[in-house]
Amino acid sequence: MSRTKLIKRLVRANVRKLKAYSSARDEYPGDSEGMIFMDANENPFNTGLNRYPDPFQRKVKKELSAIKHISAEQIFLGNGSDEVLDLLFRAFCEPGIDNCITLPPTYGMYAVLAGLNDIENREVILDATFQPDTERILKVQDERSKLLFFCSPNNPTGNTMNSPEIERMLNDFNGLVVIDEAYIDFSEKESWIKRINDHPNLVVVQTFSKAYGLAGIRLGVCYASSEIIKILNTIKPPYNVNELTQGKAFQAITEYKNIKDTIDRLNDEKSRLYKALLEVDLIKKIYHSDANFLLIEVDDATRRYKELISKGFVVRNRSNQPLCKNTLRITVGTTEENTALIETLKTL
Numbered sequence: 001m002s003r004t005k006l007i008k009r010l011v012r013a014n015v016r017k018l019k020a021y022s023s024a025r026d027e028y029p030g031d032s033e034g035m036i037f038m039d040a041n042e043n044p045f046n047t048g049l050n051r052y053p054d055p056f057q058r059k060v061k062k063e064l065s066a067i068k069h070i071s072a073e074q075i076f077l078g079n080g081s082d083e084v085l086d087l088l089f090r091a092f093c094e095p096g097i098d099n100c101i102t103l104p105p106t107y108g109m110y111a112v113l114a115g116l117n118d119i120e121n122r123e124v125i126l127d128a129t130f131q132p133d134t135e136r137i138l139k140v141q142d143e144r145s146k147l148l149f150f151c152s153p154n155n156p157t158g159n160t161m162n163s164p165e166i167e168r169m170l171n172d173f174n175g176l177v178v179i180d181e182a183y184i185d186f187s188e189k190e191s192w193i194k195r196i197n198d199h200p201n202l203v204v205v206q207t208f209s210k211a212y213g214l215a216g217i218r219l220g221v222c223y224a225s226s227e228i229i230k231i232l233n234t235i236k237p238p239y240n241v242n243e244l245t246q247g248k249a250f251q252a253i254t255e256y257k258n259i260k261d262t263i264d265r266l267n268d269e270k271s272r273l274y275k276a277l278l279e280v281d282l283i284k285k286i287y288h289s290d291a292n293f294l295l296i297e298v299d300d301a302t303r304r305y306k307e308l309i310s311k312g313f314v315v316r317n318r319s320n321q322p323l324c325k326n327t328l329r330i331t332v333g334t335t336e337e338n339t340a341l342i343e344t345l346k347t348l
Contacts, residue, residue: 003200007227010092010146010175010201015235023238025055053243056233060246063253064221068193073226076233077241077249081182081207081220082109084232088203088222089117091231092146092176100147101140103132105321107155107180119146125322130157130287132165138172146175153183156318156329158289160189170199176228178203183291185211185263186270193223200225210292211263212252217245266292270332276342283345284326293331301326304348311344 008016024040043050061072068075078084093100095118102110104123114121122145124136137148148169152161161179170177179192181204192204204223209215219241222232252259274294277283282304285297295318298304305317305328316329332338 003225003227006200007231011231012091012094015091015231018234020234021238023052023055025052026238049243051243052239053241053246055238055240057241057246060241060249060253063250067253067256068191068223070193070196070223071226074196074223074229076222076224076229076236078220078222078236079240079245080209080218081180081205082113083236083240084205084220084222085109085178085180086113086117087232087235088147088176088178089113089119091235093117093119094144095119098144098146099142100149101137101145102149103137103151105130105154105156105318105324106149106151107182110149126154126157128323130154130159130323131162132169134165134168137169141174143174145173147178148173148175149178149180151180151182153181153187153290155182155291156293156316156321156324156327157295158183158287158291158293160187160290166192170195170202173201176201176203178205180205182207182210185259186267186292187290189290196223196225200227203228208249208252211266212249212259213262214248214252217248219245219249266332269335269338270294272335273330273332273338273342276338277345280342280345282348293329295324295327295329297325297327299326301328304328307348308344313341313344 037051040052042052057077060077061075064075065072076084078087099120099122100114101122101124104125111121122140124133124140127133150161150166153159154161166179181191184191184206192202196202196204202224206221208217208219270289270292274286277286277296282299283296284299287295289295301317301319305315308315318324318327318329
């Protein structure tokens with residue numbers, strides 16, 4: 001099916017008819033040098049931030065396009081990945097009618113956003129190895145299934161989803177296949193961005209919050225066909241990514257070598273932490289992780305969580321998730337933080 005036909009079939013009817021709000025900067029996207037702007041009711045006195053930001057973040061997208069080897073027209077930037085995911089629901093899911101499919105244990109915001117948008121969430125629990133059960137997914141989907149979410153590497157388990165299963169869903173699922181790659185920079189596996197042009201229903205979501213170390217600027221990235229990106233641009237708020245965020249992101253991308261060095265350091269620390277935790281008696285199992293965290297099974301997760309809190313360590317108790325009984329999720333810290341955690345665990 002062509003990209004145009006796919007979008008026409010999947011997008012909400014009201015969104016398909018919607019005309020995007022035209023901001024002042026939409027009407028003048030050119031070089032601002034020497035221009036006198038009297039169109040947007042801004043404060044004329046220069047504070048460095050008195051003008052509205054570029055609504056389409058062109059400078060940032062140009063840099064991302066170069067390092068990701070994908071057209072800028074296939075990139076969408078949002079106020080955190082959560083805005084990107086929310087807009088996908090708003091664009092493609094009819095409230096009270098359509099459904100999405102999630103694969104627990106997984107990132108909890110998929111279910112929250114489904115509920116917020118009045119979309120039925122059909123859960124298909126991962127198998128015992130934390131991989132998708134494609135046969136069950138296909139049985140659960142119907143003609144109203146619009147979004148299927150893969151988190152890969154998965155949160156909270158840390159593993160990467162097997163490519164053949166994702167490939168099958170890209171071919172056989174009725175709607176959009178959304179691959180959340182928040183942790184992909186820590187993995188040796190290739191991003192699915194390279195397959196965008198092969199699959200019109202593929203959407204890849206990444207973030208500046210993890211490897212880039214910029215959780216505070218709230219910037220999420222969506223890579224998809226230009227047709228899908230156009231829809232998201234139609235329904236997004238006019239200035240959804242502020243000037244400060246755009247500036248920090250641009251700087252980080254142009255200094256990407258530093259980011260790669262940070263990733264290497266974190267992966268080295270993860271390996272050291274993994275080996276040290278093997279020597280802690282209360283830990284029963286440590287799961288393989290392609291992310292910047294480790295999921296560990298302990299003797300009593302609730303007890304150990306409270307004990308760590310009392311010692312000044314905040315981790316996540318994931319025991320309420322399917323297949324995750326008595327598990328804690330530990331983010332890889334600095335060398336000093338990891339050493340302190342190891343020493344503390346040995347005393348519990």
